[in-house]
Amino acid sequence: MAGGFHHDLPQTRGVFDIFYRDVPDKGSFVLAAGLAQVVDVLRDFHFSAADIDYLRSLKLYDEDFLQYLANLKLDCTVSAVPEGTPVFPREPLMTVEGPLDQAQLLETVLLNILNHQSLIATKARRITFAAAGRPVMEFGARRAQGPDSAIYGTRAAIIGGAGSTSNVLAAKMFGIPAAGTMAHSWVEAYPSELDAFRAWAKHYPDNAALLVDTYDVLNSGVPNAISVFKELRAAGHKPVGIRIDSGDIARLAKAARRMLDAAGFQDVKITASNALDENVIPALLAQGAPLDNFGIGEKMITSSSSPVLSGVYKLAATRTNGVLKPKIKVSASIEKTTLPGIKQTYRLYTPGTHEAFADVIALADEQLEAPLAVVNSNPLLTSKRIVLKEFDAEPLAAPVPLDQPAPSDVFEIQRYAKGKLSELPIETQRLVNPDTYTVYVTQKLADLQQQLVDEAKQD
Amino acid sequence: MAGGFHHDLPQTRGVFDIFYRDVPDKGSFVLAAGLAQVVDVLRDFHFSAADIDYLRSLKLYDEDFLQYLANLKLDCTVSAVPEGTPVFPREPLMTVEGPLDQAQLLETVLLNILNHQSLIATKARRITFAAAGRPVMEFGARRAQGPDSAIYGTRAAIIGGAGSTSNVLAAKMFGIPAAGTMAHSWVEAYPSELDAFRAWAKHYPDNAALLVDTYDVLNSGVPNAISVFKELRAAGHKPVGIRIDSGDIARLAKAARRMLDAAGFQDVKITASNALDENVIPALLAQGAPLDNFGIGEKMITSSSSPVLSGVYKLAATRTNGVLKPKIKVSASIEKTTLPGIKQTYRLYTPGTHEAFADVIALADEQLEAPLAVVNSNPLLTSKRIVLKEFDAEPLAAPVPLDQPAPSDVFEIQRYAKGKLSELPIETQRLVNPDTYTVYVTQKLADLQQQLVDEAKQD
The missing domain is CATH 3.20.20.70 (Aldolase class I)
Known part of the structure; x- marks a missing residue:
């Protein structure tokens, strides 16, 4: 940021996408979570006097830059999918546009929050799916990776389908029923x-x-x-x-x-706990174990079998003097090469139904009308032309107001998540070897990507 | 706690040990970390007016109990091994004594902090061991399980041997060099x-x-x-x-x-990053990769290959009207049955050297003099009598003053850890299939355990 300040980077605006490539536990999707906390961070973003003093003590920055930081007001806009939305690989969970230095500064905290909560919400979805309607209680605070990890992990676990928690502070903060035994x-x-x-x-x-x-x-x-x-x-x-x-x-x-x-x-219920997860629960139920509800500890609050969601923050475009310039990060494999430009993801439904059959990532300014030329994104088959003839399309991302807190009623978000999950094919929600849900990229977006790859090669 | 309040439990004091049974990544020991944050929590422990209002809103508690909570002053004492101490399975990292209800109340937060930081310190020890003297930079904030998990995980990573961090807030809070590239x-x-x-x-x-x-x-x-x-x-x-x-x-x-x-x-150095850990680093070095230092991300900050330290909090004794009564939790296997009574762990050295050859867990009031009758604790061979004839013994745990913050200079703690590690056999520090370090239990402690097991069977 300091480097940028002295080389006029602030005059350039950047557009960054947050997305992921690999689904935890080899599932087929991730449940987005953490937006409310991201909005809280953005609404209160500032450097304190103590922060500035600390940075000054490093003897790396001149007073002009420190003064710039002390007076910094974020000038960023955010669009995102609502919390609880099932998102597939390569689909942006969030897009940030702002002065390049500011947008870069936000990378770490935004990834941290979204990676963490989306990971735990995704795991909780798996565990509650395995519990097949039986209540799941969050019992993991002792083994979470730090106190706040327990608290916000519990929030995410509720979004993913848990119904209560033994973490009384999280219960208080988010209006979750407190549960436990002796x-x-x-x-x-x-x-x-x-x-x-x-x-x-x-x-x-x-x-x-x-x-x-x-x-x-x-x-x-x-x-x-x-x-x-x-x-x-x-x-x-x-x-x-x-x-x-x-x-x-x-x-x-x-x-x-x-x-x-x-x-x-x-009528007396039997609750099971002790190292349960989405693998153990079905195995117990399959042997006729008469279990009425589950207390889930470390396996959910740390997503221990797959403890990292590898969300990334990639430059999709710059805007200098109002002129938008799409950008890519080239990689050895086309699957890892980023999708350039400002984009929107649409969920495609069989017309007149709530049955989603695919998603499509498009440039934000494209009209999504049938017939629509697309390519498959997983793997990216740019040579195979597909035309979609009939669909209802619903955009997943929407602008996020930063002048007010984001909706944060966790059970409201849980209900929303359940609704969006009910629209997906049940086969893609399976825990083991789920069916791949198709994510298309519009031909126009694929063409733009290819053009930028070609240009990068010539450089 | 509310139950205890109405049944006079507060008049009984409890002694609880925090220890673990399984070492992450199949190593042979854990580096203790997190004590400074535990002391901070204990020094500031109280229920706010908002907390009391929330608890009242649950309609589970009467006003007498809520008033008791509002006026609660912790009356607990703590002993612990210093941060950075290598501890082996079954050895208490910390022992808490206090009114039974208070000591139970503290279980979750103490386990959370010690489990988290000890886990990351242990992982960082493995990674810095693999780096064999090359500097290790902590680069994991984007993928940590929440913002505070990144901050305190970084603290623990330094204790385990990392030298710098890209997490500028953690750098500021703990006096760690900030590091990074573009x-x-x-x-x-x-x-x-x-x-x-x-x-x-x-x-x-x-x-x-x-x-x-x-x-x-x-x-x-x-x-x-x-x-x-x-x-x-x-x-x-x-x-x-x-x-x-x-x-x-x-x-x-x-x-x-x-x-x-x-x-x-x-003289230009080559830094490597990208999903490195203690397995990848030696594999690269073995092929002659000329790497000068490493930036380590998600694999260290989440200990992703083994993301849970399963520390437990077990009642070791009660004290009623000054009379100490040792307690055990019986399990189907003797290895999982807890060690009763107030204990001390000693590191045993070849006389006149700094070469540790075993640890022994003893009752705190035992005189540790040769010849000392012991049994092996891993597995617990109570039938095999061993007599130790020569040793210097150093106690690992010490009382922790709660009227002042704990020592928290992370590089001082890192130096202490390196010193304690240097005393251990190098074979027990190996990353793959390390030699088992012997932990004995004194015959007196083993006898007490057996006596309590026999009594429990008669109940």
């Missing part, structure tokens, strides 16, 4: 497990969910829970459930279910 | 790569590190860099280096080195 240490603190359960039931007679695996699930935990549930029932209360947090969940849950049912507690 | 977008913003390099060199004549892979490393980037380096040399400046961020780093670096040397720039 700790093992509660049970250990009492002379006996039965004493511990009774003390809990005395305090929460109508909210008694008992953790039954501190000593021995089937020989101690479940029998003691049943004793306390009987006492509650005798006193007119309705017991809630048990939680199993260790051992073989399927075997233990089946046996516990039989014991609970035999004692007349058919 | 962005690809800098190069793209100019009419030509040569123009971009010249503009950079004009502004940073004595700090010209040029990114040479925007278009074509060997046919464009390096030749243009050499042209600009010659101009700098003619003007009396000393060029710094080039950075290669894509393509086959080994092949490109070898060719670039030949071109730079042929032009008389033997």
Whole structure:
């Protein structure tokens, strides 16, 4: 930025796209998340006096530049897909236009926020898909990568479909139901497990969910829970459930279910936790494990099987004295070469339905009318001409107002996400080896890219 | 906590150990980190009026309890190993003693901080070990799991051996050298790569590190860099280096080195980046890649190949009316059964040397004198009696004052870590299939554990 300041870069405006190439866990799409926090950052972007003092102490910058930073007002515009939108590889989640130095300055924080929250929302979508309608509770705060990672990861997990959290601060900040059961240490603190359960039931007679695996699930935990549930029932209360947090969940849950049912507690729920994810849950359910809901820890809050969303921030155009100049970053492979120009992504529907069959990335000033000449983008088959004859097209990205906070009701965003997911083919939502959803690039955009590749070669 | 409040749990004090069982990346130890932030949290622990209002809104708690929270003053003591200490499985990183309800309340935040920073410090140790003395720059902010995860992950990366960071906020907060080169977008913003390099060199004549892979490393980037380096040399400046961020780093670096040397720039350094980690770096060096330093991104800041440190918080004892009662959490396997009582870990050295040969976990009130009866803890061989005849013993954990911030000079901590690492057998520091470092448990502690296991079975 300092280099740019002294070489008139600020007079040039840049257009940057944020997109990704590889889907975590070999899925077919990512759920966009984090826009509300990006807007918060942009609305409050400034250098404090302490920041300027620190930068001065580095002895790298002259006073003109430091003064410029101290007075910096962002002059950027943003367009983005709404949070909760399923986006496919190469489709911009966000586009930033502003003075080149400012837009470059924003790269790291915008990528950080969108990469993180989109990653966790995507993982939560997978886990709730595996849970097939059973409630998923976010239980990961102990293992998240730092306190704020737990908080904003929980926000993203709700967007991806989780229903509650044990993170009370996140619950407070985002209006999420707080959920949890007792700790093992509660049970250990009492002379006996039965004493511990009774003390809990005395305090929460109508909210008694008992953790039954501190000593021995089937020989101690479940029998003691049943004793306390009987006492509650005798006193007119309705017991809630048990939680199993260790051992073989399927075997233990089946046996516990039989014991609970035999004692007349058919309504008592069984919650499973302990290193669950979208692989383990279906495996347990497939063996008939009678599980009613799930507490998901580290596997969701860190997306541990695929802990990085590799979103990038790439220059798509410059604008100097009002003249737009599309730009590309050339790579050895055409798939990695960026898409130039200001673009829009459209979701294409079978006319008159809500059934999406493909997306198309177009230049923003193109009229999207049938017949539309396109090429396939994955892989980029520029030689294979395709003409789309019938479609309804819906643009995915929209300008983001920066004079107000972005919509941030997480359950509203979750509902939006569920709606957009319901429009996608179920086969592309599959967890293992999902069907590839087609993303086209318009012929016009593909031609522009080829032209810029040719020009770069001549340089 | 609310349950405890109404059942007199606050009168019981609890002693909780934080330890872990599995080492990330199948290494043999973890570098402890995060203590300074834990101390900050404990020193400022309180519920705000807004917190109390939120908790009241849940309609779960009565006013007596809310008032208790509003006036809560932590009454906990902490002991811990210093940041930068290599710790082995089952050895407490930290022990917390306090009223049972308070100590339980702290579990999540303490685990979160220690798990996160220890994970990243451990990963950074691996990567700097692989770099074998070549400087490692932290470049991961774009892909960290949230903004604070980037900041505190950077702190931990320095503790683990990194030397600088591109995260300027972390640099400011922790006194870390800020490092970086230009962005690809800098190069793209100019009419030509040569123009971009010249503009950079004009502004940073004595700090010209040029990114040479925007278009074509060997046919464009390096030749243009050499042209600009010659101009700098003619003007009396000393060029710094080039950075290669894509393509086959080994092949490109070898060719670039030949071109730079042929032009008389033997002192110009070659920096490599792009998805590097402790596996890739040795593979490149083994093929003779002439790399001088490394920029490490997502693989370090998320510990992506092993993104969770599974530290746990387990009750080791209660103290009621001054009477200490050791506690265990029994598990199906003796390895997972916790070690009861208040403990201390000692590093054992060959007498008169700084060569550590084993650790031993003892009860805190044991005298550690030879001959010392111990059992091996990994696996726990309680039947195999071992007597240690000669050792110098150094305790690892010490009380942590909570009336002042913890030492937080990250390079001081890094030096301490390097010192402690130098005492460990080099074979246990190996990255692949490291030798198991022996951790003993004293016979007295093993006997206590067995006694409590037997008692639990009788319950």
